[in-house]
Amino acid sequence: MTVAIATEEKSYMEDLRQKWSSFKSENPKVRIRNAAAEMGVSECELVATGVGTTAIRLRNEWGKIIQRLPKLGEILCITRNNDAVHEKNGKFGAVSVNPGSALVVNKEIDLRIFFSHWHFGFAVTEETARGIRSSLQFFDLSGTSVHKVYLTDESDMEAYEALVEKFTAEDQFAKITTAPHAPVPAETPDSEIEADGLRAHWKALQDTHDFFQILRDFGVSRMQALRLAGEDLAFKVSNDAFRYALEKASETGLSIMIFVGSKGCIQIHTGPIEKVVDAGGWLNILDPRFNLHMKDTNIDQAWVVRKPTVDGIVTSLELFDSDGNIILQMFGERKPGQPELADWAALCAELPK
Numbered sequence: 001m002t003v004a005i006a007t008e009e010k011s012y013m014e015d016l017r018q019k020w021s022s023f024k025s026e027n028p029k030v031r032i033r034n035a036a037a038e039m040g041v042s043e044c045e046l047v048a049t050g051v052g053t054t055a056i057r058l059r060n061e062w063g064k065i066i067q068r069l070p071k072l073g074e075i076l077c078i079t080r081n082n083d084a085v086h087e088k089n090g091k092f093g094a095v096s097v098n099p100g101s102a103l104v105v106n107k108e109i110d111l112r113i114f115f116s117h118w119h120f121g122f123a124v125t126e127e128t129a130r131g132i133r134s135s136l137q138f139f140d141l142s143g144t145s146v147h148k149v150y151l152t153d154e155s156d157m158e159a160y161e162a163l164v165e166k167f168t169a170e171d172q173f174a175k176i177t178t179a180p181h182a183p184v185p186a187e188t189p190d191s192e193i194e195a196d197g198l199r200a201h202w203k204a205l206q207d208t209h210d211f212f213q214i215l216r217d218f219g220v221s222r223m224q225a226l227r228l229a230g231e232d233l234a235f236k237v238s239n240d241a242f243r244y245a246l247e248k249a250s251e252t253g254l255s256i257m258i259f260v261g262s263k264g265c266i267q268i269h270t271g272p273i274e275k276v277v278d279a280g281g282w283l284n285i286l287d288p289r290f291n292l293h294m295k296d297t298n299i300d301q302a303w304v305v306r307k308p309t310v311d312g313i314v315t316s317l318e319l320f321d322s323d324g325n326i327i328l329q330m331f332g333e334r335k336p337g338q339p340e341l342a343d344w345a346a347l348c349a350e351l352p353k
Contacts, residue, residue: 042143074154079267086260117264146264
C-alpha cells in the first residue's frame, strides 16, 4: 500500500511538473502566484515541483532559520496578500524568537512573524533575465506564501549556502499536502453586540496591541467594531483616501509607516516616500529601497481609526477588501513613548469622506 501511494504521488508531481513547465513556456512573463491560481493549485505546490532541481525543502525550524538571516547581509524581503505587495531592501537587525512568534526590529527590515502559519519552507534557485536568483520561501498550510527572502548582489552567498546546508530537510519529497483556510465565521448581528461595552473598552485602551483582545472579548470582527464604535473612534473615508494620503506624504516629506500582512508575517515600512506611480491597475510606491504595489480597485472600504494609548491617540488609515480582510494599514511614524506626528493626524482629518 505504501509503495502504491508513493508511486501515485510521484506520478502526480511529475504530471504537475510537466504542466507547470508547459504553462511557463506559453506564458513566460507570468508570476507564479497568478499561474497557481489559473492552474487550480497552490503556489507552494508549483515551487515543490522543483525539488531535486531548483528547490530544496527546509526543516521546519523556522525560528532558528530567522536567527541566521542577519548573516546574509543585504537582502530583499517580500510579504504580500491578495491585494498588496510589500518589498523592502535592507539588513536584518535584532531578532527575537519566542515559541510561536518572532520579532525583527530594524528601520529597514521590520517584521512581526507568526510561526503557527509557517508549514513549508524552500531554498529556491531561479533563472531570470538578470541571471540566477536565490531565495528562501515560506508557505502556510494552504500553500499560500507567507514570506520570502531574496538575495541581492550585496548578499553573502557563502552564508546563504551554509544556512541551506544546515537546514536542508532529510526527506526531499516533492509532494506536499495542503488544506484550505478555515472559513471566516459569520458575524454576530450588530443588535446582539454589547456596543456600549465595546466602546467603553476601546476608549480605555492603553496600548494599540490590546485592540485584538477587545475584538475577541466582544466577539466582533474588525469591520463590525469600526461600524459600532462611533465616529470619534472610527469613521469611513473615500476609497481614494489612500491615494490622497500617499500623494500628500510624498509632497510634504511626511514620515509614515505602512503595514502589509500575510497570515504568517506583517512587514512594515517606516520613513518618507518619494515616487508614487499608477500602473496597470496598481497604485505603486517605487523608491530605491521600498516598493509597494497595491491593487486599489480592490479596496471595498477605507476607515480612519483612532486608538487611545498612554502616549495619546494613535491614528491609522485602514483598507479592507470585500471579505472584510485588511489589505494594509498606514500610520504616521512613531515609536512607543512618543506621541503621533501632528501632521499625520491633520492629514487623516482632511482625507476625503
